[in-house]
Amino acid sequence: MSSAAVCKQFAVPAVVRATVVPPLRFMAPALLGLAHTSIREEQIMRSWIYSLRQQALMLVLSVSSVVAFAQSTTAPATHTLQMSITLSAESPVVAFAQSTTAPATRTLRMSITLSAESPQGKAAYDFAKRVSQYTDGRIRVDVYPEGKLGDDASMLKEVRAGTVDFMCPEGSIIGSVAKEFSAISYPFTFLSEAEADAVLDGQWGTGLFSKLPSQGLVGLAFWENGFRHLTNSRRPISSSADFAGLKLRVMQNPMLVQSFNRLGFQAEPMPFSRVYDALKNQTVDGQENPLPTILTSRFHEVQKHLTLSRHAYSALVLVASSKSWDSLSPRDREAIQRSASESKAYQRSLNRELNAKALAELKAKGMLVSELPREDADRIRYRLRDVFDKYNAEIGVKTMVDLYVELGRLRTTSR
Structure with missing residues (x-):
């Protein structure tokens, strides 16, 4: 017309x-x-x-x-x-x-430690896809896997400064600036993934997130790393008595360093990006990580012995820079929070599927598998009581009491 x-x-x-x-x-x-x-x-x-x-x-x-x-x-x-x-x-x-005018696209950067093919990597790309979808293309998230932007300790500084926008480190890394997060990795605290989900997704986990804004961070979701196990190149471990003298790479968290030293290891704090080469060159004898990480990081190529210890549950914490977050519109914040929550479910599902398969694959690739007796759990916790007392005071007695009360409630309900 x-x-x-x-x-x-x-x-x-x-x-x-x-x-x-x-x-x-x-x-x-x-x-x-x-x-x-x-x-x-x-x-x-x-x-x-x-x-x-x-x-x-x-x-x-x-x-x-x-x-x-x-x-x-x-x-x-x-x-x-x-x-x-x-x-x-x-x-x-x-x-x-x-x-008729296309909206300007803002690009945000996300750093992760593991490979693009790991559950963490796949979930990071899923998160980026959802952010683009739910913001109608206004925000694009570029993912940098395998520590390409730097190790977790350096990335934590960058995210707090606002020069990197997102990261998803292990909870103990966040514990270096918000000590309450170290409680997640206390040895033999969680008995199952279901317990961890209920606690971290509930009031206790929300309380942890409330500690982050003062540190320049915004907590978005708890993803899963999983229950940690020991590997080494020297000997099988059949009891806690076999820990003595093994040089073990651990995360860069003072509580963990002191804990492993107290158990008889020679703890070596080290960025994850250096672990494979350190194992290959025998700078350290072993390391501890969940089965999916051991498999996707190819540690079986440089480690002979795998000990199923389940000595600690490990959570990944998806956080945003407060500076980046504060610059976003309310609707874009809502879209990012929705993306983080949906990707959490996806990541946990992937991680648990791979965990079920990883043990068989590691055996097939030649690793010799032993298992730490469950009765050793009480011995280990007893040996660590001085370390726990010190860090309970630093973390806050209320935080720890609330955690154990919630675990007690869950265990009573499940009976």
Whole structure:
């Protein structure tokens, strides 16, 4: 339909039609940055005329000139009409123009330690995909796996400073700035994944997240690393007595360093990105990690012995930089939080599926498997009582009491 036909359909007086349509042909592209096509002209005209009829679009014409022109029986050779248009923010023309302008995309960076093929890596890309979807493309998350931007300790500084936007480290890394997170990895605290889910997704986990804003972080979700197990290149471990003298890589967390030293290991805190080479070069004898991490990091290539110890549960903590978070609109924050929660379920599912398969694959790849007797758990906790007392005081007695009360409630309910 032509512009003239649209005007005729909406009963626009001929004098207005003759005066308004020609200028609008030239004005619309300038206002909207659109190519001059008949379809878009019709859309603009429909919006403009409807707005005119509803008094949302203000059109001021030189009334005296219009009246003189309309009443004149003899049209002058040349007659100029003045036209002024004011567009409100709610104008259909403005809305149409905005709808045709692609939103600017903001790129945020996410650092992870493990490979793109690990459950952590796959979930990070899933998170990025969901963020793009739920923000309608306004935000793009670029994922950097395998510590390409730096190790967890350095990335924690970058995220707090706002130069990196997201990371998902093991909880003990966050424990270096918010000590309450170290409680997650206390030896032999959680008995199952279900217990860990209930505690971390409940009030106790929410309480941990409340400690982060003062440290320049925003907690989004607890993902799963899983129950940790021991590997080494020297000998099988069949009891806690076999710990003595083994040089063991541990995470960069003072509580863990002291705990493993107290158990007889020679603890070596080290960034995860250096572990494979340290094992290969025998700088350390062993390490401790969940089965999926042992498999996807190819530790079986440089370690002969695997001990199923389940000595600690390990959570991954998806956090955002407070500086980045505060710069986002409320709807984009909501979209990111939704993405984090949905990716949490996906990541945990992947991790547990791989955990069930990893042991068989590690055996098939030549690892010799032993198991730490469950009665050793009480012996280990007893030997660590001084370390626990020290860190209970630093973490906060209330935090630890609340944790054990919640675990007691869950275990009583499940009986």
